Amino acid sequence: VGHRQTIIDLFLRHKERLDRLQEPSLVGRHYFWLGFAYAFLGKREQARQSIQRALEEGTQGEDAVRMGQAHLLLAQEMHFSGSLHQGIVHGQQAVALLEETDEPFWLGMGMYTLGLLYNSTGACHRAVEVAHGCTRLVQ
Amino acid sequence: MMGDRRLQTGALLTIGWSYTLQGGWEAGIEALQQALSLSPDAFESAWGLGLLGYAYLEQGNVSDALPILAQAVLEANQYRSRQVQCMFLGFLSEAYLRQNDIEKSRPLAQQGLDLGTVIQFPLGIGAAQRTLGRIAHITGNLPQAQTYLQVSLATFDTIQTRYELARTHLDLASLAQSQGNQDTATTHLSTAHAWFQKLQVSKWVEQTEQLAREYGVTLTEVALGSEGDI
Numbered sequence: 001v002g003h004r005q006t007i008i009d010l011f012l013r014h015k016e017r018l019d020r021l022q023e024p025s026l027v028g029r030h031y032f033w034l035g036f037a038y039a040f041l042g043k044r045e046q047a048r049q050s051i052q053r054a055l056e057e058g059t060q061g062e063d064a065v066r067m068g069q070a071h072l073l074l075a076q077e078m079h080f081s082g083s084l085h086q087g088i089v090h091g092q093q094a095v096a097l098l099e100e101t102d103e104p105f106w107l108g109m110g111m112y113t114l115g116l117l118y119n120s121t122g123a124c125h126r127a128v129e130v131a132h133g134c135t136r137l138v139q
Numbered sequence: 140m141m142g143d144r145r146l147q148t149g150a151l152l153t154i155g156w157s158y159t160l161q162g163g164w165e166a167g168i169e170a171l172q173q174a175l176s177l178s179p180d181a182f183e184s185a186w187g188l189g190l191l192g193y194a195y196l197e198q199g200n201v202s203d204a205l206p207i208l209a210q211a212v213l214e215a216n217q218y219r220s221r222q223v224q225c226m227f228l229g230f231l232s233e234a235y236l237r238q239n240d241i242e243k244s245r246p247l248a249q250q251g252l253d254l255g256t257v258i259q260f261p262l263g264i265g266a267a268q269r270t271l272g273r274i275a276h277i278t279g280n281l282p283q284a285q286t287y288l289q290v291s292l293a294t295f296d297t298i299q300t301r302y303e304l305a306r307t308h309l310d311l312a313s314l315a316q317s318q319g320n321q322d323t324a325t326t327h328l329s330t331a332h333a334w335f336q337k338l339q340v341s342k343w344v345e346q347t348e349q350l351a352r353e354y355g356v357t358l359t360e361v362a363l364g365s366e367g368d369i
Contacts, residue, residue, distance in 0.1 A: 042221040042258035080222050082261030082298035108146035115153035120262060122302025122338045124157040131153035138143040 007037040028057030028066040035073050039080065047077055065106060068097035072110045079117055087117045108134045144179040148187070151177065156190050160302060162342025164198035185214035189227040196230060201237045208234050225254045225263035232270050236277070245274055262303070265294035269307055276314050284314050305334035309347065316354050325356040333361040 011018075011034045021027055035050035051073045058066030071094035078087030091114035098107040111134040118127035155170030171191040178184040192208035195201075208231040215224045232247035248270040255263035272287030288311050295304040312327035328351050335343040351358050 040220040042260075044259065079262075080220075080258075080260055082300075084298055084300060105146065108149065112146070112149035112153060115150075115157075119153065119156050119160060121300055122160070122305070122334075122340070124161050124302075125339055127153050127157040131150040131157070134146055134150040134153070138146050 005037075005041065007033060008041075011037075024057040024061030025063050025066065028054045028061065028063060028070075031057060032066065032069050032073065035070075039073060039077055042080075044077070044081065047073075051077065064097045064101050065103050068094045068101065068103075068110060069106060071097060072106070072113050075110075075113050075117060079113075079120060084117055084121045088114065088121070091117055104137045108137045111137075144177050145183060148174045148177045148179065148183045152183070152187050152190060155187075155194065159190070159194040159197055161340045162197075162346070164194055167194045168198070181214065181218045185211065185218045186223060188214060189223065189230060192227075192234070193230045196234050196237065199237075201234055204234045205231075205238070221254060221258045222260045222263060225251050225258065225260050226266070228254065229263060229266040229270060232267070233273075236270060236273060239277070241274055241278060244270070248274065261294055261298045262300065265291050265298070265300075265303060265307075268294060269303075269310060272314075273310060276310070276317065281314065281318060288314060301334050302338055302340070305331040305338070305343070308334070309350065312350065312354070321354065321356055324354055325351075325359065328354070328356065329359045329361045332358050333363055337363055 011030060018027055018030055031050045031054040035047050035054055038044075038047035038050055051070050054066060054073070055070035057063075058070055071090045075087045075091035075094060078084065078090060091110060094110035095107065095114060098110050101107070111130045115127040115130045115134070118124070118130065151170045151174035155167045155174060157167075158164070158170060159167035168191065171187055171194055175184060175187045175191065178187055188207055189211035192204045192211050195204035195207065208227065212224070212227045212231050215227045228247050228251035232244045232251060235241075235244035235247065248267050251263055252267035252271065255261070255267055268287050268291035272284045272291055275281070275284035275287055288307060292304065292307045292311065295307055308327040308331035312324045312331065315321070315323035315327060328347055332344060332347040332351075335341075335347060348358065
């Protein structure tokens with residue numbers, strides 16, 4: 001409902017306790033959502049730090065879902081910052097990682113983000129291909 | 140499931156936007172309307188509304204585009220990122236410009252440029268610079284138009300968004316034509332033509348060829364090299 005600052009405030013209130021946990025999956029998930037909220041508020045540096053942390057926690061826990069989600073957000077961040085081709089690389093990594101998981105929703109979101117990047121570069125045919133791939137996930 | 144609807148909506152939004160960029164406006168509008176009817180929440184609807192307004196705008200249907208884009212700006216302010224807000228300010232500014240309503244168009248474009256600069260969003264910055272260039276062109280301030288369009292071109296070139304780059308070359312060609320500089324117009328049209336061919340957007344290839352005929356110039360071969368690879 002657009003209350004992204006509320007997400008950030010809630011998360012930061014529990015940050016110290018969370019950072020003490022030895023639970024990469026849980027910690028990674030929280031940093032993912034924090035990065036998501038920061039990115040949408042245009043707080044780029046905080047977003048990158050949070051996404052990077054989510055990626056590190058995902059890597060440490062060998063959690064392909066978290067790694068895929070982090071790459072998805074990095075792709076989105078690259079779109080915002082204008083590094084479109086790097087964004088496409090992250091989007092492709094997100095899709096490749098999420099294809100190996102049982103998370104069709106996040107795989108679809110990875111495809112959605114990749115399509116956005118393709119459209120922004122002008123590679124519209126590729127955007128349509130990836131969107132059709134997304135549609136097949138829910139059929 | 141809501142997740143399924145979000146994915147279906149996202150896929151249709153991507154397809155609708157893609158068709159719109161390629162000049163398939165009717166198919167784009169149909170896909171975007173379908174996306175809006177499936178949208179699971181205000182978050183996706185706000186994005187879809189802006190894209191639908193843009194599709195109408197590109198089709199030349201400004202009267203339908205304007206109220207949709209005005210609503211999209213409001214909804215983007217509530218639900219979407221500041222980057223999307225910046226994009227939609229640009230679309231709305233363009234819509235007013237197509238109506239020759241400079242008084243409304245200019246401050247919106249400037250607002251988009253200011254926001255894009257604050258959040259460092261080059262896509263929004265380049266679009267706002269281009270709109271300000273178009274405004275300067277229409278109002279007869281050709282040196283200012285030249286400045287804005289050149290910086291817009293540089294912005295799009297930096298981030299390698301080839302489609303927007305090509306569209307900006309069309310503006311520079313139009314400006315050169317107004318200045319009576321056919322050689323420059325030919326260069327810009329030929330570069331735009333090469334990019335549109337590379338991107339396989341046939342409608343814009345045809346549009347560029349039509350402009351070349353109107354300007355009385357002959358398109359030349361432009362080598363894009365590996366920088367054109369996506």
